Amino acid sequence: xxxxxxxxxxxxxxxxxxxxxxxxxxxxxxxxxxxxxxxxxxxxxxxxxxxxxxxxxxxxxxxxxxxxxxxxxxxxxxxxxxxxxxxxxxxxxxxxxxxxxxxxxxxxxxxxxxxxxxxxxxxxxxxxxxxxxxxxxxxxxxxxxxxxxxxxxxxxxxxxxxxxxxxxxxxxxxxxxxxxxxxxxxxxxxxxxxxxxxxxxxxxxxxxxxxxxxxxxxxxxxxxxxxxxxxxxxxxxxxxxxxxxxxxxxxxxxxxxxxxxxxxxxxxxxxxxxxxxxxxxxxxxxxxxxxxxxxxxxxxxxxxxxxxxxxxxxxxxxxxxxxxxxxxxxxxxxxxxxxxxxxxxxxxxxxxxxxxxxxxxxx
Numbered sequence: 010x011x012x013x014x015x016x017x018x019x020x021x022x023x024x025x026x027x028x029x030x031x032x033x034x035x036x037x038x039x040x041x042x043x044x045x046x047x048x049x050x051x052x053x054x055x056x057x058x059x060x061x062x063x064x065x066x067x068x069x070x071x072x073x074x075x076x077x078x079x080x081x082x083x084x085x086x087x088x089x090x091x092x093x094x095x096x097x098x099x100x101x102x103x104x105x106x107x108x109x110x111x112x113x114x115x116x117x118x119x120x121x122x123x124x125x126x127x128x129x130x131x132x133x134x135x136x137x138x139x140x141x142x143x144x145x146x147x148x149x150x151x152x153x154x155x156x157x158x159x160x161x162x163x164x165x166x167x168x169x170x171x172x173x174x175x176x177x178x179x180x181x182x183x184x185x186x187x188x189x190x191x192x193x194x195x196x197x198x199x200x201x202x203x204x205x206x207x208x209x210x211x212x213x214x215x216x217x218x219x220x221x222x223x224x225x226x227x228x229x230x231x232x233x234x235x236x237x238x239x240x241x242x243x244x245x246x247x248x249x250x251x252x253x254x255x256x257x258x259x260x261x262x263x264x265x266x267x268x269x270x271x272x273x274x275x276x277x278x279x280x281x282x283x284x285x286x287x288x289x290x291x292x293x294x295x296x297x298x299x300x301x302x303x304x305x306x307x308x309x310x311x312x313x314x315x316x317x318x319x320x321x322x323x324x325x326x327x328x329x330x331x332x333x334x335x336x337x338x339x340x341x342x343x344x345x346x347x348x349x350x351x352x353x354x355x356x357x358x359x360x361x362x363x364x365x366x367x368x369x370x371x372x
Contacts, residue, residue: 010047010079010120011076011077011079012076013045013047015043015044015045015109016044017041017071017372018041019039019040019042019371019372020041020042020370021038021040021369022038022332024329026146026147027146028144028329030173030203030205031173031175031177032173032176033205038057039060040056040057041055041056041057041058041062041063042055042361043108043112044112044361045074045079045113045116047116047120048120050116050119051116052113052114052117052118052119053359054108054109054113055108055280056105056108056111056280056281057280058101059101061101062101062104062108063105066108066109069093069096070106071109073088073089080120082110082113086283086284089110090283099258103259103283104280106283107282107284107287108284110283110286111284111357114129114284114285114356118355118357123355124352124354124355124356124358125356125357126316129285129289129317132319134350135348135349136312136316136324136349136351137167137321137323137324137347138323138325138348138349139165139167139201139323139325140155140163140165140326140344141306141325141328142171142328143168143170143171144171145172145186152186152190153189153192156170157193159194159326161194163346164346164347166197166198167226167323168194168198168199168201169201169203169229170186170190170203171202171203171204172202172204172216173205174207177212178212180212180219183202183216187220187223187225188223200223200226201229202228204230206230210236210239210243214246216231217247226249227250228250229252229253230255231247234253234256234266237265237266237269237271240266241269241270244271244272244273250273252273252276253272253275254266254272254275254276254302255277256281257277257278258281258282260290262282263291264294267294267300274300274303275300275301275302277291277292278307279304279307279310280306281305289314289317289318296318300320302320302321304321304325305325306325306327306329306330307330307334308324308325308327308349309338309342309357309359312349312350312351312357313352336366337361337362337365338360339362340358341359
């Protein structure tokens with residue numbers, strides 16, 4: 010089956026409230042969708058990033074894969090990666106490759122009449138999730154309501170909030186928010202925090218002592234993910250797990266992080282790292298070094314591939330992306346009880362609701 014030229018569309022969706030973390034604020038989220046067709050089947054992939062991702066997809070990658078065999082994903086992935094030498098692999102380019110790679114895997118499963126999880130081979134039937142949001146723009150009541158809803162209504166036994174206010178200079182306020190979240194979810198649920206690289210090493214060490222009082226189990230990007238020595242220091246010192254990896258745009262990034270013994274759990278994002286192809290490779294690399302992995306954001310892009318790897322810890326049920334994916338696609342998953350089951354229909358099981366998405370289309 011030969012590939013037709015992929016179609017690309019870009020959508021910008023306003024957030025339902027102002028959002029921020031320790032190092033960035035935003036009021037909208039942009040989703041870039043790639044659709045690939047061979048015969049009567051169409052595969053869909055997506056990523057989150059600037060609209061320029063769509064330009065890279067449409068102008069550079071789409072003509073590159075057109076006319077090639079839809080089943081030969083390793084060859085197509087390699088051709089895409091080789092072709093961007095002068096453009097640079099990280100960032101916009103990697104997101105574009107990721108969206109197209111996810112679409113190719115979805116298409117292949119549909120052509121073969123299989124669920125994507127069956128094509129990849131299942132290691133488990135259900136995948137654990139954790140609720141993620143708790144933005145630094147939320148007042149205490151909104152924060153408490155969100156985490157309470159995850160734990161007590163949806164029965165998701167693990168949640169994550171943002172800390173690192175003012176680039177790490179508001180540690181007492183951060184600890185106050187952690188206390189609010191812990192009171193809302195009770196003593197049994199797992200509580201995670203994400204600083205998005207806001208702290209210096211010493212700041213992170215100091216707040217780490219305070220986090221232990223509230224039984225925080227997961228400290229994501231306490232320092233910049235580029236500071237591998239700092240992550241290693243914190244991993245060896247703090248009782249909670251230290252995690253990072255969401256900005257991995259290629260396999261060597263993950264190799265460096267693992268070799269530095271920088272994390273207790275490696276985060277991987279299929280919408281950034283190079284799609285499902287590279288996600289599987291990074292997960293295998295982590296397994297070879299005794300590490301579990303956690304899928305970052307875009308939960309519906311991760312359900313099937315996460316179910317196929319033996320060393321998975323969980324996937325992130327991220328507020329922004331859950332909201333958009335549930336609006337844009339038929340086939341959205343239900344996290345009630347703290348797990349999701351990958352779709353058993355064809356491919357990843359999601360179908361774009363063209364009419365619903367069109368009002369947000371910008372390109």
